[in-house]
Amino acid sequence: MDGHSAHSTAPVRSRTSHSQSPSHSASASVCSSAHKRKLASDEHPPTFPLSYSDTKDGALTSNDDLESISARGADSESDDDSEDVVDDDDEEEDNEDSMRVFTTARLENNSNSRNKKIKLENSSMKIDSSSDIPNPKEERGGPTSSVPQPSNVSSISGIVVKEDIVKGIFTENLQTSGAYSAREESLKREEEAGRLKFVCFANDGIDQHMVWLIGLKNIFARQLPNMPKEYIVRLVMDRSHKSVMVIRHNHVVGGITYRPYLSQKFGEIAFCAITADEQVKGYGTRLMNHLKQHARDVDGLTHFLTYADNNAVGYFIKQGFTKEIDLDKDRWQGYIKDYDGGILMECKIDPKLPYTDLSTMIRRQRQAIDEKIRELSNCHIVYPGIDFQKKEAGIPKKIIKVEDIPGLREAGWSPDQWGHSRFRTLNASTDNATYRQSINNFMRTLLKARFMLINKFPAFACKQLMHDHPDAWPFKEPVDARDVPDYYDIIKDPMDLRTMSKRLESEQYYLTFEMFVADVKRMFANARTYNSPETIYYKCATRLREEEMVECESGESA
Numbered sequence: 001m002d003g004h005s006a007h008s009t010a011p012v013r014s015r016t017s018h019s020q021s022p023s024h025s026a027s028a029s030v031c032s033s034a035h036k037r038k039l040a041s042d043e044h045p046p047t048f049p050l051s052y053s054d055t056k057d058g059a060l061t062s063n064d065d066l067e068s069i070s071a072r073g074a075d076s077e078s079d080d081d082s083e084d085v086v087d088d089d090d091e092e093e094d095n096e097d098s099m100r101v102f103t104t105a106r107l108e109n110n111s112n113s114r115n116k117k118i119k120l121e122n123s124s125m126k127i128d129s130s131s132d133i134p135n136p137k138e139e140r141g142g143p144t145s146s147v148p149q150p151s152n153v154s155s156i157s158g159i160v161v162k163e164d165i166v167k168g169i170f171t172e173n174l175q176t177s178g179a180y181s182a183r184e185e186s187l188k189r190e191e192e193a194g195r196l197k198f199v200c201f202a203n204d205g206i207d208q209h210m211v212w213l214i215g216l217k218n219i220f221a222r223q224l225p226n227m228p229k230e231y232i233v234r235l236v237m238d239r240s241h242k243s244v245m246v247i248r249h250n251h252v253v254g255g256i257t258y259r260p261y262l263s264q265k266f267g268e269i270a271f272c273a274i275t276a277d278e279q280v281k282g283y284g285t286r287l288m289n290h291l292k293q294h295a296r297d298v299d300g301l302t303h304f305l306t307y308a309d310n311n312a313v314g315y316f317i318k319q320g321f322t323k324e325i326d327l328d329k330d331r332w333q334g335y336i337k338d339y340d341g342g343i344l345m346e347c348k349i350d351p352k353l354p355y356t357d358l359s360t361m362i363r364r365q366r367q368a369i370d371e372k373i374r375e376l377s378n379c380h381i382v383y384p385g386i387d388f389q390k391k392e393a394g395i396p397k398k399i400i401k402v403e404d405i406p407g408l409r410e411a412g413w414s415p416d417q418w419g420h421s422r423f424r425t426l427n428a429s430t431d432n433a434t435y436r437q438s439i440n441n442f443m444r445t446l447l448k449a450r451f452m453l454i455n456k457f458p459a460f461a462c463k464q465l466m467h468d469h470p471d472a473w474p475f476k477e478p479v480d481a482r483d484v485p486d487y488y489d490i491i492k493d494p495m496d497l498r499t500m501s502k503r504l505e506s507e508q509y510y511l512t513f514e515m516f517v518a519d520v521k522r523m524f525a526n527a528r529t530y531n532s533p534e535t536i537y538y539k540c541a542t543r544l545r546e547e548e549m550v551e552c553e554s555g556e557s558a
């Protein structure tokens with residue numbers, strides 16, 4: 001229990017309003033001020049638990065060392081991090097304040113703990129460079145594709161599909177990775193190329209580590225502006241805390257400071273932040289994965305707990321944290337500090353998962369599933385589309401028979417399935433009589449027996465409707481864009497009686513009765529969309545539509 005006394009209460013964490021993650025700015029701005037946590041140490045500054053070992057293990061020995069590191073730390077951050085480059089006076093002052101606390105504490109503690117050498121488990125995290133991950137580019141296409149390819153020309157049930165088409169189809173369809181894996185793989189490659197590394201250190205007095213820790217402290221100070229800087233410095237430099245840091249080109253980009261409770265096998269995440277310019281690029285995820293791997297393999301931890309800021313809950317959920325705490329209370333209660341704001345979240349560390357190489361695991365799983373699906377179905381094959389060249393009014397140049405649609409038979413369709421279609425097909429070649437009868441019935445009732453020729457000449461009847469129905473005049477011709485310049489900006493699927501008439505005459509367009517009805521409805525819907533209710537156009541459309549509803553019903557029952 002005494003292990004946690006140094007920070008029994010903690011202040012609010014919140015992101016600075018000027019450095020919000022681009023995708024979460026709204027929530028962030030709400031939350032920043034919404035749940036200010038009371039820092040008990042404001043009234044009773046917590047004791048600063050730093051202790052330093054002697055020069056034997058490279059620890060600091062004087063204020064000069066400390067100050068020179070402080071200066072370098074600040075430099076190192078300002079070199080790379082534009083967010084911190086533009087350190088205003090305020091920021092510099094803050095850093096100085098932090099270092100003043102740091103220095104004072106060090107002086108205070110030095111005398112007590114000069115001989116108390118703490119064995120640290122600092123370790124640079126192992127980066128798995130043995131990669132058998134094929135280049136996703138190679139995997140996406142070209143000769144290395146693992147997808148079975150047809151030898152030259154594939155003939156599938158009589159349909160000839162050229163090899164290059166199939167190749168393209170296969171490879172384009174193969175989803176090699178989702179966004180998560182793509183980001184992880186890209187960062188992993190950066191690591192392998194040496195441009196990026198993840199390290200874990202505590203305050204061990206080694207110059208380079210101290211520079212990084214101070215860089216991290218500055219990022220925390222910036223990203224968690226409601227957190228007192230002294231408090232940040234105190235925990236980051238506390239030797240019972242460890243920090244996993246993202247280092248790019250030797251500069252700190254972000255990190256997580258946590259306290260491992262080794263006897264309880266859980267860790268508490270105190271701070272977590274990525275510098276403003278680099279947020280939402282996957283660093284936070286990769287950092288968490290490195291942390292989990294390190295905490296499991298080096299510290300022997302099974303769980304993490306953290307009080308997440310409201311605006312960061314989404315991030316933690318994506319890292320596998322939950323608001324339900326399954327960990328036995330006995331294991332954690334009294335060990336971690338209580339916050340008024342923030343939400344206690346837990347993450348179970350899987351004993352087996354390759355956290356730093358999840359993308360390879362996901363890719364292999366995806367590949368195995370893909371292969372299994374291929375074994376069981378043909379759904380990965382995409383056939384070339386129908387040659388559906390159109391004449392005017394959307395009428396196809398040649399009649400397409402359903403059975404000619406590439407892939408339909410291969411998918412298990414057979415002509416005797418016609419009757420199962422939701423729509424009654426009125427294809428002239430297969431059901432000419434039904435086609436005529438349905439359309440005619442519809443037109444007859446639509447025209448209320450005014451055109452006796454309709455049974456024989458539905459197209460003619462349509463023309464008659466154009467000319468004779470008192471409400472039909474606005475729909476006779478396509479709307480002229482010269483008269484109504486914005487019409488086609490608003491109406492994307494125009495329809496008019498002349499177009500319908502052409503479609504009817506062709507006897508090739510309206511394969512189903514529903515297609516015809518859809519055009520009628522579209523025509524009226526367009527008029528009621530574009531025109532306001534008090535206009536004559538709207539009223540004509542409404543009156544015709546009322547008739548049409550009756551006609552549709554009678555037409556459908558025909």
Ligand SMILES: CC(=O)SCCNC(=O)CCNC(=O)[C@H](O)C(C)(C)COP(=O)(O)OP(=O)(O)OC[C@H]1O[C@@H](n2cnc3c(N)ncnc32)[C@H](O)[C@@H]1OP(=O)(O)O
Nearest residue numbers: 271272273274279280281282283284285309311312314315
């Ligand atoms: C215990 C604590 O310290 S609580 C305080 C947490 N820290 C902060 O709020 C400081 C400011 N924020 C940050 O520093 C960073 O945004 C972090 C650390 C929260 C996340 O780091 P990032 O590098 O941005 O995360 P990364 O790019 O890996 O994003 C992982 C996913 O989380 C999402 N995400 C990132 N930040 C947030 C957020 N604040 N809220 C909700 N979702 C988020 C991303 O959109 C992404 O989602 P996707 O996989 O569906 O695309």
